[in-house]
Amino acid sequence: MVVLLQRSMRALALLPLLLALGGCNMVVMNPSGFIANQQANLILISTGLMLLIIVPVIVATFVFAWRYRAGNPNAKYDADWHHSTRLEVLIWTAPLMIIIALGAITWISTHLLDPYRPLDRIDAARAVTAETPPITVEVVALDWKWMFLYPELGIATVNELAAPVDRPINFKITSSAIMNTFYVPALAGMIYAMPGMETKLHAVINQAGVYEGLSANYSGAGFSNMHFKFHGLAPADFDAWVEKVRAEGQPLDRALYAEIEKPSEAEPVHYYSSVEDGLYQAILNMCVAPGKMCMDEMMHIDMQGGGGHDSAGTRDRLVYDGHRNHDGAGHGPEGYAGAAGGTEEPGATFPASGREPRSEETPEGVAPQGAPAGQAPAGGGHEGHGGHEGHGDASGGSVAPDQLNQTN
Structure with a gap:
């Protein structure tokens, strides 16, 4: 009876999810x-x-099965049959x-x-014309919310998207930290949002209404609340919505974006009346923070053959995740694993990261803390790892070069 009751409660707990999936x-x-x-x-x-x-x-x-059953005396039995060209x-x-x-x-x-292919039709009966120019929306997946920037209108929103009916929409999609998927089931298929990359989607909404938008790729603790409303509006209603955003919003610059970027769950709708020039490109190229080198700048240097020894000084300007600690929910060595309250594998921080280990336990095959370079791990390690010719020196190997172990 208790087991049956537990199963019933589990089924009831899954009911909202099943209804949502069905919808x-x-x-x-x-x-x-x-x-x-x-x-x-x-x-x-x-x-x-x-x-x-x-x-x-x-x-x-x-x-x-019915015709050739054992109890059917009228079924023809041909023991010599082996081939039928017709069959x-x-x-x-x-x-x-x-x-x-x-x-x-x-x-x-x-x-x-193809989501990257610009639309040539609004629907089966109407083609895209000069009277129906596309509207561009820049989408940024954040932890755990969505930001939408309208570069042609100079506005932005969080967790609310709107577009006029029967007007092509050109989406440019990226992420600030972790991979997500941008998905409005009523509009088009899901498209991945990835940090440092831009994906695209061309779509159009043909009926006015309010539709559900979400992320369909698990991205952490706040993933279940990472949804938004998409408003398909008549042209006049869309113009009124734009004016509402401008009237109720505040200016969005890089400093404010840095605050918005911090992880938060079940975030309400926010409006921004203006957007600092180049903000989306800075998000895409991971250089919103002052002093950071943009990815496109680094790619240009690489295209020119690299910077040689002079490029060593740009390393700190390229670090993105390593120093972003959002109250213990950031990324990199000062984020999820390294922040207060985070968890790491025992001994995982020595010697590569230069930080003290969180446990006295030493993983198998790793030299104990404070051991000089080349000293074999306790227990002698495994034969062939360190003393074998071609795998380090005869004394048990050495710590990897510093440049291969930098994490922050």
């Missing part, structure tokens, strides 16, 4: 955006083509034709629904 599936198969609608049709067409062979095979299985042609031709059809549809759809 998401209903939106996916009945979307309000032209791209998502084509993706839903692709799922239906592919499923239908596969059922053309699956359903007859299932039916034939039951028919054959072989049927067995191989039908699946082959279905595979060819699926391949053709997939190839065409892969190009037509």
Whole structure:
């Protein structure tokens, strides 16, 4: 009885999740955006083509089992039967034709629904014209919230996205710290958001309404609250929404962004009336903090052949995660693992990081703390690691060069 009660409680606890998934599936198969609608049709067409062979095979299985059952005296028994050209042609031709059809549809759809491909149609009946210019939205996945910047309008929001109906949207997507996925089921498929990289999505919403947006890639403790509302608005309503953001918002500069970037959960909607020039590019190139070198600058130096010995001084300007400690929830050696309250593997901080170990326990094969370079680990280590020719010196190997062990 107790076990049954526990199982019932678990089932009830999963009910909201199952309902949410069911609702998401209903939106996916009945979307309000032209791209998502084509993706839903692709799922239906592919499923239908596969059922053309699956359903007859299932039916034939039951028919054959019934017809040739042991109790049927009228079933023909042919012990010498071994081949039928007609049956072989049927067995191989039908699946082959279905595979060819699926391949053709997939190839065409892969190009037509490429998220990087600008839209040439608003819907099946209307093409994109000069009267329907696209609107650009720069998306930044933060811990654990979403920021949306409108470079053409000079505004930004957190956890609220809006766009006019029947107007193409060009999304530029990146992340501040960890990989996420940008997903509005009613609009288009999910696209990854990755730090230091920019992905793209072109989409359009064709029906006014309020739609759910979320991250579909687990990214830490606040992931479950990392969702937002997407408002599909009539052109006049969208203009009013823009004016509301400008009236109620505050200016967004790099200093304020640094505060917003700190991890937070279930963040309410925020409006920003203006955006500092170049902020999105600085986020994308990981150089919002003063004194940091941007990734595109470093890539330009590399393209020119590198900076040689003179480039050694730029190392600290390139460190991104190592020094971001957001009250114990940052990244790198001063973040998740190294911050107060964090956890590390015993002895994992010596000797590579230069920090004191959190435990006296020494991992197998690692020299004890304070041991001179070249001293074999306690217990002698493993034969062939250190004393073997070609693997360090005969005394048991040495600590790796400092430049290979820098983490902060």
